Amino acid sequence: MGIPLTQQAKVAAYVVxxxxxxxxxxxxxxxxxxxxxxxxxxxxxxxxxxxxxILNKRLSVEDCLGAAEECGAPVVxxxxxxxxxxxxxxxxxxGLLAQGRIVILCTNALLLDKRIEAYKPxxxxxxxxxxxxxxxxxxxxxxxxxxYDRAVAALKNARxxxxxxxxNCTLFNNADAERTAKFFDDVTAMGVDNIMLSPGxxxxxxxxxxxFLNRQATKNLFRDIFARGKGKGWRMGNSPLFLDFLxxxxxxxxxxxxxxxxxxxxxxxxxxxxxxxxxxxxxxxxDSTDWDKYGVGNYEKCxxxxxxxxxxxxxxxxxxxxxWKAVAAQLRGPRTEGPMAPEIDLSNQRxxxxxxxxxxxxxxxxxxxxxxxxxxxGAKHGATAxxxxxx
Numbered sequence: 189m190g191i192p193l194t195q196q197a198k199v200a201a202y203v204v205x206x207x208x209x210x211x212x213x214x215x216x217x218x219x220x221x222x223x224x225x226x227x228x229x230x231x232x233x234x235x236x237x238x239x240x241x242i243l244n245k246r247l248s249v250e251d252c253l254g255a256a257e258e259c260g261a262p263v264v265x266x267x268x269x270x271x272x273x274x275x276x277x278x279x280x281x282x283g284l285l286a287q288g289r290i291v292i293l294c295t296n297a298l299l300l301d302k303r304i305e306a307y308k309p310x311x312x313x314x315x316x317x318x319x320x321x322x323x324x325x326x327x328x329x330x331x332x333x334x335x336y337d338r339a340v341a342a343l344k345n346a347r348x349x350x351x352x353x354x355x356n357c358t359l360f361n362n363a364d365a366e367r368t369a370k371f372f373d374d375v376t377a378m379g380v381d382n383i384m385l386s387p388g389x390x391x392x393x394x395x396x397x398x399x400f401l402n403r404q405a406t407k408n409l410f411r412d413i414f415a416r417g418k419g420k421g422w423r424m425g426n427s428p429l430f431l432d433f434l435x436x437x438x439x440x441x442x443x444x445x446x447x448x449x450x451x452x453x454x455x456x457x458x459x460x461x462x463x464x465x466x467x468x469x470x471x472x473x474x475d476s477t478d479w480d481k482y483g484v485g486n487y488e489k490c491x492x493x494x495x496x497x498x499x500x501x502x503x504x505x506x507x508x509x510x511x512w513k514a515v516a517a518q519l520r521g522p523r524t525e526g527p528m529a530p531e532i533d534l535s536n537q538r539x540x541x542x543x544x545x546x547x548x549x550x551x552x553x554x555x556x557x558x559x560x561x562x563x564x565x566g567a568k569h570g571a572t573a574x575x576x577x578x579x
Contacts, residue, residue, distance in 0.1 A: 191382060191425060195290050195312065202262045203508045213445045213474060215261040216501045219460040221451035222247040222280065226270040228296055230330045243269075245452045249276050253283045255450040258470045265292040265316075265447075267460075272299040278306040285310055292316045294356055298335065300342035309350040316384060317343050319355040321363065322371045329360070340378070347379055354382045354425050361401045365412030372413075372422050382425030386496040387434070402492045403484075407436030407528060415524040426496060428517035430503035434494060436528035438503070442483045442493065446501020448473060458482040460497040462489060464543050485532040488540040 199216065206214040223246040224238055247255075256264055264284050271277055272295050284291045294316045307313075320329035323336040346353050355375050359368065372383060387406045401409065414435055424431060433440050444459035454466035455473035462482070467473035483498075484490050490498075507514035 192311070198290065199262050199504070200508050203505065213479070215259045215446060215448050216504060217263040217265055217447045217497075218256055218259050218261040219447050219449040219497060220247075220252055220255060220264055220266045221268055221449060222252055222266065222271060222274050222277070223452065224269045225273050226268060226296075227273065227298055228270070228330050228332060228335070242452070246274055247450075247452060249279045249283060252280045252450075253287065255470070256284055256287055256289060259448055259450075261289075261448070263290045263292065265294060267294045270296055270299070272303050277303075281307065281313065285312055288312075292354070294318065296330065296335065297339040297342040301345055304342075304346060304349065304351075307351070309352070311352070314352040314354050314381065315343070315346050316354045316356045317346075318358075319343075319371075319375065320358050320360075321368060322374070325363070325367070325371070329358070343378065343380070352381045353379075354384055355380055356384045356386075358386050358388050359401070359409065360388045361405055361409075363409060365409060365416060368413050369416035369420075372417060373420060376420065376422055380423065382423045384425040384496070385431070385434070386426075387494050401494075403494060403531065406434065406492075406494050410434040410522070411436065411524045414522040418521060427500060427503045427507055427514070428521075429507050429514055430496065430500045431522045432517045433499055433503055435522035435524060437523045438506075439529040439532065440499050440502045440506070441485070441532065442490065442498035443501040443505065444479065444482055444498060445474060445477075446505070447497045461493065461495060464541065481538070485534055486537055488537050491534055491537060 203214075203216070223243075225243045225246075266277075266280070268274075271293060274280070277293075281291055281293060290312045291310075292314055295318065297315075297317045300315070300317075317339055318330075319336065319339055320326045326336040326339070327333050343353055343355070357371075375383060387401045387409075410431075414431070429438060432438050442459070447460055448470065449456040449460045450470075453463070454468055455470055456463050457465040457467060457473060457477045458479065459482070465477075467476065481487060482490060484493060493499075
């Protein structure tokens with residue numbers, strides 16, 4: 189495992205407290221998106237398809253720290269967009285660490301060398317650098333040549349400065365098991381602290397729809413990869429049972445409330461991947477969302493999803509309530525042969541609703557009624573100017 193035991197213990201203790209308090213639903217990881225603006229335009233990304241007026245907005249430091257306090261999750265994963273475009277990101281990270289959070293800062297690393305002086309190494313802080321395979325595979329995934337080399341150079345620089353580093357690897361249906369295993373060998377040799385792994389999710393607005401994996405293809409691919417990794421010493425950042433799930437050995441439903449998302453629109457329903465409504469507060473999100481409407485077997489959009497943000501929380505909760513099961517999975521690794529676990533029945537799932545455009549229109553309408561920035565500077569009663577993206 190690439191996750192320090194102290195951090196595993198911190199999360200486990202948090203879960204035990206929630207269980208003892210009788211809470212049925214509670215978050216494990218806050219998915220924090222301070223802005224949607226990015227300096228790449230990846231074909232498989234559904235997070236940057238917004239008008240410029242929305243891409244230029246960002247959450248303030250106070251918004252970000254308040255969201256963490258509001259939901260109380262022990263881990264905060266900062267995504268986007270590209271977080272390093274946010275000029276106040278160092279203060280956000282520092283504030284979250286001061287709250288006692290484990291902070292994962294996801295970045296494509298194109299700005300990391302330029303920004304790194306503003307950050308300090310910390311045992312609860314890790315740079316999670318986006319690498320979707322070797323040079324050719326990653327540059328294809330991000331739709332730009334030369335990105336892999338720049339990201340690897342930034343990763344090595346961060347390690348040399350004493351930072352913990354991870355890679356965030358999302359795989360699509362053109363991934364080759366042998367090639368991916370070789371890539372994991374390479375990043376292990378670089379000394380990364382862990383490899384965070386997930387299949388891609390078919391965002392409805394992603395420009396490239398033909399390269400996403402279905403569930404059976406996901407299981408076959410990950411079995412092939414894990415079979416090549418036995419004894420290699422790969423330091424995985426995912427829980428052992430989530431990896432076993434990817435290999436088709438666990439029948440898990442998703443736990444969307446385990447990784448709630450806070451972005452410039454508010455608290456996103458129902459999860460990081462589907463934006464089908466927004467709540468003003470975390471309590472409203474938890475209390476008013478019809479969670480049973482979503483997930484594999486319940487909703488057509490969820491049918492092929494096996495993504496970490498939906499299922500890692502399920503696996504983590506299973507591990508904490510059944511530790512012997514997690515220990516067994518850790519010792520043997522994901523099973524790569526034999527029958528797979530039964531699949532969830534899809535026959536009763538409700539059809540997909542396509543609501544993205546409506547949310548964008550509503551956001552643009554709300555923004556049209558905001559006072560201009562100059563007017564807000566002199567506003568009374570603590571009003572603040574609308575936040576804008578740094579670059």
